[in-house]
Amino acid sequence: LPHQLREYVDENTIGVVAILGVTYTCTYEPVAEFAAELDRLQAEKGLDVPLHVDAASGGFIAPFLHPDLAWDFRLSRVASINASGHKYGMAPLGVGWALWRDKSALPEDLVFHVDYLGGDMPTLALNFSRPGGQVVSQYYTFLRLGREGYRQVYQACADTAQHLARQVAEMGPFTLLYDGAGALPAVSYTLTDPASTSWSLYDLSDLLRMRGWQVPSYPLPPDRQETVIQRVLVRHGVDRDEIELLADDMRRAIKHLDEGRPQDASRASFHH
Numbered sequence: 001l002p003h004q005l006r007e008y009v010d011e012n013t014i015g016v017v018a019i020l021g022v023t024y025t026c027t028y029e030p031v032a033e034f035a036a037e038l039d040r041l042q043a044e045k046g047l048d049v050p051l052h053v054d055a056a057s058g059g060f061i062a063p064f065l066h067p068d069l070a071w072d073f074r075l076s077r078v079a080s081i082n083a084s085g086h087k088y089g090m091a092p093l094g095v096g097w098a099l100w101r102d103k104s105a106l107p108e109d110l111v112f113h114v115d116y117l118g119g120d121m122p123t124l125a126l127n128f129s130r131p132g133g134q135v136v137s138q139y140y141t142f143l144r145l146g147r148e149g150y151r152q153v154y155q156a157c158a159d160t161a162q163h164l165a166r167q168v169a170e171m172g173p174f175t176l177l178y179d180g181a182g183a184l185p186a187v188s189y190t191l192t193d194p195a196s197t198s199w200s201l202y203d204l205s206d207l208l209r210m211r212g213w214q215v216p217s218y219p220l221p222p223d224r225q226e227t228v229i230q231r232v233l234v235r236h237g238v239d240r241d242e243i244e245l246l247a248d249d250m251r252r253a254i255k256h257l258d259e260g261r262p263q264d265a266s267r268a269s270f271h272h
């Protein structure tokens with residue numbers, strides 16, 4: 001939480017990272033509030049700590065679905081941003097982006113000056129021969145779909161996620177943690193009462209896997225590890241019909257688990 005920053009930030013802090021699209025819950029961290037708190041810390045203590053935004057998952061969602069959310073270089077505190085083209089960017093696996101606010105935000109010692117075939121070539125990339133096809137592919141997708149195309153694709157994903165969220169809420173055993181509105185096109189939830197449920201989310205993941213669905217279950221990070229959650233990401237190409245099949249399989253699996261044997265304690269601690 002933003003107010004906790006002052007417990008951690010001191011004169012040795014080289015930067016703070018805010019996450020736009022938290023892996024666990026699929027929500028956005030409050031980047032602007034982090035920035036405001038760092039502004040206050042600078043005013044009070046003179047510490048000028050830059051903010052990096054890890055927008056691996058949200059970097060290609062927020063500009064299209066939440067254009068008024070200031071999480072990027074509109075905030076003067078933000079010095080750098082990364083975004084994964086291969087997640088919600090619709091580019092092939094292996095392309096990610098890192099942006100710096102300006103040249104002064106990129107330390108000169110990260111840049112290699114290569115004297116290559118007779119000229120100075122400043123490069124920040126990994127050196128030597130690497131494929132550039134994914135970059136070209138993402139460039140093509142930008143041109144092909146445009147801003148409005150990206151918006152339509154991801155609005156459809158978000159609508160599908162919210163449709164699933166409504167069904168998950170009605171299934172009975174779950175409490176929604178995120179309903180697909182306001183951040184990633186995704187849903188996350190937990191068992192409302194794990195102690196009196198005869199099965200675990202891991203059991204549910206296993207049954208869904210038998211039907212071809214990879215729905216991960218995992219504990220939250222240290223300090224909240226007793227809470228196990230499950231999430232569904234809705235990507236480009238997953239439509240209502242498909243998510244309807246998932247919801248049907250979830251209802252069937254829950255019925256099966258409710259009728260089945262009591263939970264085997266040795267499996268309760270298994271996780272992916």
Ligand SMILES: *Cc1c(COP(=O)(O)O)cnc(C)c1O
Pocket residue numbers: 019021022023054056057083084085095096
């Ligand atoms: C996926 C992810 C990464 C790693 O990104 P890659 O493009 O897979 O290297 C970093 N941070 C967050 C929050 C992520 O979701």
